[in-house]
Every structure is written in C-alpha cells, then in structure tokens.
Amino acid sequence: MRLALLILEDERAVREALRRDLAPFASHIRLEEAEDVETARDVITEIDADGDQLALVLADHRLPGTSGVDFLISLRTDERASMARTILVTGQADQEDTIRAINEAQLDRYVAKPWQPELLCQMVREQLTDYVVSRRLDPLPHLPALDAAAAMTLLQDRGDF
Amino acid sequence: MTAPASPLDGCGRRDERNAEVAGPPWCHALVIAPPPLAATIAEDLARGLSGLLAVTCTPDAEAAVSRIAAAPDWIVPLILMVATEVPIDDQLRILDQEPALRTASLLLLTDRAWHEDVTLAVDQNRLQAVIHAPWTTGTLAWLARAQVTRWLGANRPQDPQTQQLVAPDGRPMAPPESDLLRLLELETMDVATQLLAGVERVLGPCARLRLPAGTRLIQEGVDVDAVLVVLKGRVALDRAAPSGDLRLHHDSTGAVVGLLSLARQQRAFFTARATTEVEVVHLSFEQLDRALAVDPSLGAAMAAVSIRALANRLQRADQLQIEKTRLNQALERERQELSRTLHQLEQARLELVEQARFAMLGELAAGIAHELNNPVAAMLRATTYVGEDLERVLASHPQGALARSVFEAERERAPRSTREERAIRRHLEQALGDPALAQRLFEAGIEEPERARALTADPARLELVEAAAGIGSALRNLEVASRRMCELVTSLRTYSRPKGQPVSGIDLHAGIEDSLRLIAHRLGRVELERHYGELPTIRCHPGELGELWTNLLANALDALDETGRIRLITDAPTPQAVRVRVQDNGRAIDPAILPRVFEPRFTTKQGAVRYGLGLGLAIARRIVEAHGGTIDLTSATGGTQVTVVLPVAGPPD
Numbered sequence: 001m002r003l004a005l006l007i008l009e010d011e012r013a014v015r016e017a018l019r020r021d022l023a024p025f026a027s028h029i030r031l032e033e034a035e036d037v038e039t040a041r042d043v044i045t046e047i048d049a050d051g052d053q054l055a056l057v058l059a060d061h062r063l064p065g066t067s068g069v070d071f072l073i074s075l076r077t078d079e080r081a082s083m084a085r086t087i088l089v090t091g092q093a094d095q096e097d098t099i100r101a102i103n104e105a106q107l108d109r110y111v112a113k114p115w116q117p118e119l120l121c122q123m124v125r126e127q128l129t130d131y132v133v134s135r136r137l138d139p140l141p142h143l144p145a146l147d148a149a150a151a152m153t154l155l156q157d158r159g160d161f
Numbered sequence: 162m163t164a165p166a167s168p169l170d171g172c173g174r175r176d177e178r179n180a181e182v183a184g185p186p187w188c189h190a191l192v193i194a195p196p197p198l199a200a201t202i203a204e205d206l207a208r209g210l211s212g213l214l215a216v217t218c219t220p221d222a223e224a225a226v227s228r229i230a231a232a233p234d235w236i237v238p239l240i241l242m243v244a245t246e247v248p249i250d251d252q253l254r255i256l257d258q259e260p261a262l263r264t265a266s267l268l269l270l271t272d273r274a275w276h277e278d279v280t281l282a283v284d285q286n287r288l289q290a291v292i293h294a295p296w297t298t299g300t301l302a303w304l305a306r307a308q309v310t311r312w313l314g315a316n317r318p319q320d321p322q323t324q325q326l327v328a329p330d331g332r333p334m335a336p337p338e339s340d341l342l343r344l345l346e347l348e349t350m351d352v353a354t355q356l357l358a359g360v361e362r363v364l365g366p367c368a369r370l371r372l373p374a375g376t377r378l379i380q381e382g383v384d385v386d387a388v389l390v391v392l393k394g395r396v397a398l399d400r401a402a403p404s405g406d407l408r409l410h411h412d413s414t415g416a417v418v419g420l421l422s423l424a425r426q427q428r429a430f431f432t433a434r435a436t437t438e439v440e441v442v443h444l445s446f447e448q449l450d451r452a453l454a455v456d457p458s459l460g461a462a463m464a465a466v467s468i469r470a471l472a473n474r475l476q477r478a479d480q481l482q483i484e485k486t487r488l489n490q491a492l493e494r495e496r497q498e499l500s501r502t503l504h505q506l507e508q509a510r511l512e513l514v515e516q517a518r519f520a521m522l523g524e525l526a527a528g529i530a531h532e533l534n535n536p537v538a539a540m541l542r543a544t545t546y547v548g549e550d551l552e553r554v555l556a557s558h559p560q561g562a563l564a565r566s567v568f569e570a571e572r573e574r575a576p577r578s579t580r581e582e583r584a585i586r587r588h589l590e591q592a593l594g595d596p597a598l599a600q601r602l603f604e605a606g607i608e609e610p611e612r613a614r615a616l617t618a619d620p621a622r623l624e625l626v627e628a629a630a631g632i633g634s635a636l637r638n639l640e641v642a643s644r645r646m647c648e649l650v651t652s653l654r655t656y657s658r659p660k661g662q663p664v665s666g667i668d669l670h671a672g673i674e675d676s677l678r679l680i681a682h683r684l685g686r687v688e689l690e691r692h693y694g695e696l697p698t699i700r701c702h703p704g705e706l707g708e709l710w711t712n713l714l715a716n717a718l719d720a721l722d723e724t725g726r727i728r729l730i731t732d733a734p735t736p737q738a739v740r741v742r743v744q745d746n747g748r749a750i751d752p753a754i755l756p757r758v759f760e761p762r763f764t765t766k767q768g769a770v771r772y773g774l775g776l777g778l779a780i781a782r783r784i785v786e787a788h789g790g791t792i793d794l795t796s797a798t799g800g801t802q803v804t805v806v807l808p809v810a811g812p813p814d
Contacts, residue, residue, distance in 0.1 A: 002596070012576055013638035019604065020631065026604075027597040035579045042580065062685065 003055040003128060003142050004030040004047045008040050008071065009089070010063050014113070018058065018089070021117040022124060028145040029055070029128065036063060037071045048080045055131040056124060057081075058111075061090035061097060069097050072105035083135060085127040087111055188236045190214045190305065191265070193225050193252070194243035202241060202270065202301060209302025213309055213322060214238065221247070222255035229259045237265045238312040239305055243294075244271035248278030253287060264316065266308040270294050270301075340458065344465035352469065353390050353417060356462040357442060360452040363459075367442045378418045378433040378441065385422035385429050387445045394439030400431040410477050411436070417466050421474075423449075512779055530653040537650060540643040544636050548572065551632060560622065564629040571606045571633025589613060605630040649678060663811045665700040669739055672703055673729060676710035683715070686724050694732035696739050700811025701788055709784045712777040713743045713803050720747030720801055734806070738790075741805045750796040758794055781805075789813045 005025065009015040015033055022031060030052055034040035047054050057075065059068035068088060075081045088101055091113040101107040108130075109123055129147040132139050132154065139151040190210055192199050199218040207216050219225040229235055240262065242252060249269065256262040266289040267282065282288040289308050292300060313320065314327035337343045344352050361367055369392065372378075378389050381401060396418060398410040409431055412418070418433045423446065444452075453459050551568065555561040585608050590599040592610035602613045605627040616623045670693055677689070717727045728744040750758060759782045778794070781803075785792040790807040 013642060015579075016634055016638060023604070026600050030596065031600060033579045033582070039579050043583070046583075067686075 001141070002030045002050075002052045003131070003145065004032055004052045005056045005058070005124065005128075006040060006043055006047075006054060007031070007033045008035075008037070008057060008059040008063065008068060009033070010035045010060060014060070018120075021115075021120055024121060025124065025128075025145050028142060040071065044078065044081055053135075053137075054081045054084045056085045056087065056127050058087045058089050058124075061088060067097065069101045069105060072101060072107060076105060083131065085109075085131050087123065087127065089113065089115065187232075187234050188214050188238070189217045190239040190241065190309070191225055191228075191237055191262075192216060192218045192241050192243075193220075193222060194218065194241075194270075195220060195245070198243060202243070205296075205298060205301040206241060206305050207302075208299070209304075209306040210239075210309060213306070213313075213326075221245075222252040225262070226255060226259050229261050233261075235261060236317075237261050238309050238316070239268065240265045241268045241270060241301070241305065244269060244273055244276070249276065250278050250281040253282055253285075264312075266312050268292060268301075268304060268308065270296070340461035341464055344461055345468060347465075349416070349466070349469050350392075352462055352465045353392070356417070356459060356466055357390055357392075359456055359459040359462060360444065360449070363452040363455045364448055367444070370441050370443055372435055372439050372441065374435050374437050374439075376435045376439070378435065378439075379422070379429045381430065381432040382428050385419045385427070387443055388417050388419040388423055388449060389433075389441040389443055391416045391418060392440045392442065394435060394437040396433050396439065397436045398431045398433055406432075410474060412470075412473070416470060420467055420470060512783075515780060526653040530650045533646065533650050537643055537646045541640070541647060544640045544643065547632075548636055555629075560625055563622070564625050567606055567626050568629040568633040571630040572637045574606070574634070574637065593617070601627070606633070651675070653679070661702075663700050663702055665811070666698045667701050667703050667706075668698055669696050669706070669731065669741065669807075672706050673710050673731075673741070676707050676714060679707075680711060680714055680718070683718055687718065687721055688724075688726040690726060690728040692728065692730040694730075696731055696733055697736075697809050699739055699807060699809045701807065702784075702812070705784045705787070706807075709781050709805070710741075710743075712781045713805070716777050716803070717743055717745035717747070717801070720745050720750075722747070733809075737809050738806050739809060741807075742802055743805075744800060744802045746800040749798050750794075750801060752796075755794075755796060759792075778803075787812060 005022070007015060007018050007022075009018060012035075015035065019031065019033065025031065030047065032043045032047065034043050044054055057072065059072055061068045063071070068090070072086050072088070075084060075086070085108045086105060087109040088098075088107055089111045098107075098110065101110075108127060111120060111123070125145065125147055128142070128145050129139075129150045131137075132142060132146060133150065136154075136158065138158070139146055139154050143151055190206055192202050192206065194202055196218070199220070203216045203218050210216065217228065219228050225240075229237065240256070242249065253267075256265075267287050268289060269276075269279070269282075269291045271291065272294045276291075279288060290304055292304065310326045313323040317323050318327070337346065344355070347355075357367070370389075378396060379385055381399075391412070396412045396416060397408055398412065399406040399408055401407075412433075418441075419429070422429045453463065552565060555565045555568070558564060582603075586599060586603045589603055589608065589610060590596045593599050593602070593613060598617060599613075602608075602616065602623075605623070607613050607616060607626065616626060677684070714727065721727070726746045728742075730742040730744065732740050734740050759778050778792075782792050785805055785807070788807050789810075789812050790805060792806075793804045795802050795804075
C-alpha cells in the first residue's frame with residue numbers, strides 16, 4: 001500500500017511547479033495530478049482500485065465546473081477519501097469560501113500562491129504524518145515521507161518496538 | 162284636506178275667468194291638485210297673481226305634462242302642488258320630462274305632519290316653500306306673488322311687468338316687512354348711520370372723532386367696554402403671531418368695531434388699527450345700553466350690524482379656508498417636485514461618483530500598465546535569452562545533443578490533459594515495474610519504455626535528461642506566463658486610454674476580448690459562448706467601449722448564480738452599423754422595473770451602497786448614445802438580452 005497525494009489544479013504551469021516542488025516525495029509516495037474535479041474522481045477510483053490510500057489533497061480554489069472548496073466538501077462523504085488531509089492552495093479565495101472550507105470541509109491547511117517550496121514540503125510531510133497517525137497505519141513503509149520523530153512516537157504507541 | 166269654501170268648483174271656468182285678469186296669456190301658474198280643492202287654491206292664488214299670471218289647474222303631474230306639451234309657448238314660473246298619495250319626488254320626476262316645468266318654483270301644500278318623499282326636491286333645490294293646509298286665506302296669494310316676483314327677476318328681467326316688480330339690483334320693489342330683514346338689505350354704512358341716528362335721538366348728539374392712520378381703536382388682549390362706529394376710512398384687524406402680526410380682516414366704513422368682543426364680554430381677540438384717517442363715534446357700553454333700553458327698535462339695527470359683521474367675517478374665514486387648502490395643495494405639489502428633483506440630483510451625483518471612480522480606475526490601470534510593461538517585456542526577452550544561451554552551453558557539452566533534444570521537446574510540448582498524462586505514466590509503470598522510477602522518467606519527458614530502460618541503466622545521463630527537461634518546461638511556463646501578462650497589460654492600456662478624439666480602425670472583437678480578460682476572475686464557472694460574425698472595423702472611443710462591455714458583462718454575471726451561460730453575438734445588420742448582443746440565461750429583470758432599467762439607481766444592502774443594475778446600464782446608455790448608437794434591453798423568463806448597435810462611422814462630430 002502506498003500513500004497517495006493528489007494535486008488538483010487546472011493551470012498547467014502551476015501544476016507542473018507544484019509537482020516539481022514536491023519531487024522529493026516522488027520516490028516514497030504516489031503523486032497524482034488532476035486538472036478538474038471529474039479527473040480527480042477518476043484518480044481516487046484508481047488509487048482505491050490499486051489498494052493505495054489517498055492521504056492528502058492539494059486543491060486550487062478556482063476550478064472549472066466547481067470550486068475546490070465544493071470538491072473538498074464532497075470528499076468528506078466519500079469513504080475512500082474521507083480521512084484524507086486537505087490543503088487549499090489558492091490565490092483568490094474570498095473570506096466566505098475560506099470559512100466554508102474550514103467549517104464544512106474540515107480544511108487542514110491553507111496555502112496562498114505564490115508558495116515557498118520548503119514550507120510547502122514541510123506542510124505536506126506534517127499532513128502525511130498526521131494521516132498515518134490518525135489511521136494508526138504502520139509508518140515504516142512511508143517513513144522517508146513522514147516526520148521522523150512523530151513516526152517514532154507512533155511506532156512506540158503501536159507497541160511495534 | 163280642508164280648505165276655505167269656494168263658490169267655484171271647476172278649473173275650466175277658473176281658467177276662462179283668469180285669462181281676463183292675467184298678464185300675458187302664455188304665462189301660467191300650475192295648480193296640481195284634485196279638482197274641487199284645485200278650484201279653491203286657484204281662487205286664492207289668482208288674487209295674488211292678478212296681472213302677472215294665469216292660473217291653470219291639472220289633477221296630477223301626468224296631466225300637467227301633457228297640458229304643457231300641448232302649449233309649447235307657455236312659460237310656467239310657479240307650480241303649486243298638493244300632497245297626495247303619490248310621493249312628491251315621483252311627481253317631480255314626471256314634471257321634469259317637460260323642460261318648461263323644470264325651472265318653475267314649487268310650492269307644496271300639505272296637511273301632513275311629516276314628509277319623507279321630498280329628498281329629491283330639496284336636494285335639487287326645487288322646493289321653494291311648504292305651506293300647511295288649511296291655510297289662512299291670502300297666504301297662498303302672498304307667497305305665490307313673492308315667488309313669482311323672484312322668478313321673473315331671475316329669469317325674465319327684461320319683461321316690462323318684471324321691471325315694475327323688481328328694482329334694477331334684482332331685489333323686489335316691495336321691502337321686507339320686518340325691521341331686521343329690511344335693515345339687512347341696506348348697505349352696511351346706512352345701517353350704521355341708522356343705528357347712530359337712533360342712538361343720538363336718545364343720547365343727544367355724539368362727537369365725531371377724527372384719528373390718523375395707525376391709531377389702534379381696540380387692542381388685542383385688552384377688555385373691551387366701548388364700540389366705535391366707523392363713519393369714514395378703513396380699519397384692519399390684526400392678531401399678533403410669533404412670525405409677526407397676522408392680518409385677519411380688513412373692514413371699511415360702516416363697521417362697528419368692538420361689537421363682537423362686547424357681545425362676548427371678552428378681551429379683544431385682535432387689534433383694530435386704522436389704515437387710513439378715520440372718523441369714528443365712540444360709544445361706551447353704558448351709553449349703548451341706555452340707547453337700546455330707551456328705544457327697543459334700535460335692537461334690530463344692532464342685530465343687523467352684528468349679523469353683517471359676522472357674515473363678512475365668516476365669508477372671509479371661508480375664503481381663507483379655501484385659500485389655505487389651495488396653498489396646501491400647491492405646497493404639496495412643490496414638495497413632491499422638490500423631492501423628485503432631490504432624487505434626480507442624488508442619482509446624478511451617484512452617476513458622477515461612478516464616472517469618477519471609473520476615471521480613477523482608468524488612471525490607476527494606466528499607471529499599473531505602464532509600470533508592468535517594462536518588467537514584463539524584460540521577462541519575455543529573458544526567456545528567449547536563457548534558451549539561446551543554454552543551447553550554446555549545450556553545444557560544448559559531451560552529451561549536448563541528447564540534452565538539447567530533451568530540452569527542446571519539453572519546451573515545445575503541447576498541453577495534454579492530466580488524464581492522457583496519467584495513461585502514459587501508467588504504461589511506463591507497467592513497463593518498468595517501478596512506479597517511483599516511472600514517475601521520475603515521465604517528468605523528464607521520457608515516455609517510451611525502451612528509452613526509459615536505457616536511461617535507467619545510466620544514472621548520469623538520466624540526471625542530465627531530468628535537468629534539461631526541467632529547464633525546458635520552466636522556460637515554457639515562464640514564456641506562457643509572461644505572454645499572458647503582456648496581454649493583460651495591453652488590455653489595461655486600451656481600457657484606460659484617455660477619451661480624446663475617436664480612433665478609427667478599431668476591431669470590436671479585440672475590445673470585447675480585452676474586457677473579458679479583465680473580468681476573467683469573475684467568470685468562474687460561467688459558460689461563455691462567442692458567436693462572432695464578420696465585422697468591419699469602426700471608429701470609436703475604445704476605452705469607453707471597454708467600459709461598456711465590462712458593464713454589460715458584469716450585469717450579465719450578476720444575473721447568474723455562479724453557473725449559467727453568457728452568449729456574445731456580433732454581426733453587422735447593415736454596412737453602416739455593427740451590433741453586439743449580450744445574452745444571459747439568468748434571472749429575468751422584474752417587469753415592474755423593466756421600463757426604468759436605464760435610469761441611474763442604486764440599492765443599499767446591509768449598510769453598503771451597491772450599484773445595482775441601473776447605474777451600470779445608465780453609464781452604458783450614456784456611452785452608446787455618445788457614440789450615436791442605440792441600446793435596448795429585453796428580459797423574460799429564460800434570460801436577458803442587451804442589444805447595442807453602433808455606427809461604423811463612429812460618434813457624430
């Protein structure tokens with residue numbers, strides 16, 4: 001089982017930039033991209049079919065057809081993805097959308113464009129770790145993508161040591 | 162009904178006899194009564210009307226009408242009707258069929274204590290007198306003569322017999338019998354003179370006082386214990402008010418000043434002030450009292466003077482009331498007019514504010530466009546330089562050819578959907594059996610499994626390929642991004658170009674696209690359909706038109722709930738004109754406000770002023786009209802369409 005991270009962003013250049021900035025994770029987790037919500041749902045189906053788990057979603061706020069916030073809200077009722085951590089990556093979400101994202105989609109983090117790659121990577125690592133902790137997964141296979149100290153604590157808690 | 166016994170018993174004979182004594186044979190009094198009684202009445206009437214009218218009897222209203230119809234030249238000044246079972250109003254309606262009977266004075270002779278059948282008669286002012294039967298002989302004659310006299314004076318003033326009865330002023334020659342009514346017919350001055358003469362008969366001669374204009378004869382709030390008879394000059398009645406003295410009334414010669422206050426035993430309600438030199442006689446309360454006690458006939462004169470004064474005052478009060486109502490109405494009209502004007506001013510101000518806002522935005526946009534232009538141009542050039550220099554560097558690299566081909570392929574790579582990309586990656590994964598490696602190779606632009614396997618075997622080459630691909634895609638993204646910024650800057654400059662002279666050769670589509678770019682952030686999920694036709698270039702103010710399209714698009718977006726469709730249709734209906742239609746499939750405009758959508762309006766919501774549909778459209782109309790074009794709006798269930806037609810030749814000079 002691999003942890004999967006989904007980038008939902010309609011603009012090619014931004015998608016490619018995110019992908020490149022998240023390249024350090026590429027060897028350890030499954031990186032997926034979608035330019036619209038429909039593709040994102042296909043990706044989730046594939047992840048599930050491969051026996052992997054969607055651990056983290058980075059969604060743009062403005063997407064064709066629906067807003068990123070609406071997509072994040074809909075994830076909460078999808079059992080294949082309901083536990084996934086969520087990060088809103090946005091340049092122009094207004095206050096109302098942000099409030100909805102936090103209240104209804106239990107948004108975990110908010111990243112404003114343009115982002116700083118180190119901070120983004122750190123945030124992704126934290127969120128992946130939180131996902132592993134909250135699902136009480138074995139952290140060992142994913143360790144390079146996680147926060148090492150937190151992962152160790154989890155291992156101790158699990159009694160694997 | 163009882164009546165004085167009469168030796169005569171039929172109308173026919175009465176008619177013959179009366180014809181001898183009557184005046185003109187075509188002038189008749191009608192008696193409407195059952196025959197025996199009619200004869201008695203006719204006899205009494207004839208006494209009073211001898212030399213004026215013939216008296217004709219008919220048993221009922223129908224008979225009266227047919228009688229008159231048979232004699233079209235008759236004049237009927239008087240009808241005497243006896244109350245019977247038939248209601249008076251019903252009889253009156255029958256009589257009214259004959260025009261000659263409609264103006265007649267009506268006397269009602271009745272032995273009843275109550276009448277409930279005279280509503281119409283009273284309401285139409287048709288009933289001149291009600292006489293109780295039995296009557297004293299002579300009563301009918303006397304009343305009838307008075308009525309006929311009055312009728313002739315009013316209706317036939319030129320007849321010789323009328324002139325014998327009626328004075329030139331229309332009053333009957335014969336004076337009223339009572340002192341009071343007789344005095345009331347006199348001029349006010351004459352009554353005052355008579356009163357004074359009576360008083361002097363009792364008290365002896367009274368001194369005339371001559372007083373200059375401005376003298377106060379009585380003072381407001383001061384006890385009144387005397388009257389002043391004004392024999393010459395004019396007097397004004399004023400009352401103090403917070404805003405200065407209020408003139409209530411202006412009396413002329415003949416007034417007895419102080420009479421009303423004296424009558425009410427009160428302090429004077431107003432100040433009487435001479436407005437010209439006046440000549441008055443001063444009579445104290447006691448002097449007046451003595452005169453009235455000694456000569457009771459003076460009471461009628463006093464009463465006449467008082468009634469006359471009261472009547473004048475009352476008439477004046479009524480006039481004031483009417484005037485007040487009229488002024489209030491005028492005031493109300495002016496108030497509404499002012500309120501309308503204020504509203505218009507407010508709207509004009511809002512439009513100016515909006516225009517100023519647009520002007521400011523235009524300046525700001527121009528500033529930003531200018532400042533952005535240079536860095537963006539530098540960026541765009543820099544991407545080219547980096548590419549060129551990289552190629553030179555790679556030329557000297559041992560693996561240069563490979564790196565260069567990867568770099569160029571990645572730089573030129575056409576956009577693909579994430580779905581296609583995923584499929585390719587999947588294919589690669591299956592071929593290599595290592596997802597992480599497949600991902601890495603895919604990102605480096607290596608998609609063929611054979612090539613991928615070869616590179617995997619040579620990590621150094623793979624590193625180089627990854628780097629070259631990275632530079633290629635980065636440069637591509639940099640170039641796309643800076644081109645987009647260039648376009649935005651160009652749009653902003655068009656939008657903010659100062660008005661100045663109209664510019665020829667303008668492509669309308671380019672302007673619309675500029676506006677679309679500027680509001681792209683609002684388009685969101687709205688579906689945009691362009692149906693662009695062949696258009697000639699036109700002469701116009703491009704900046705103003707930019708504002709126009711922006712306004713129309715913003716309105717269309719406002720009508721949509723995040724989703725929906727906006728359709729832009731352009732064509733040239735004639736060689737001289739171009740047409741742009743902006744359609745949305747959103748909420749229709751309330752039909753109630755549809756006729757006024759082009760008026761500047763605004764709404765306030767939650768304390769913030771929002772420029773509604775109106776202001777944007779008001780500005781749109783101003784711009785279109787300044788270009789010599791037309792703008793129309795239709796709205797119904799299913800959406801709204803705004804049609805703008807502009808002349809190719811541009812604004813009229």
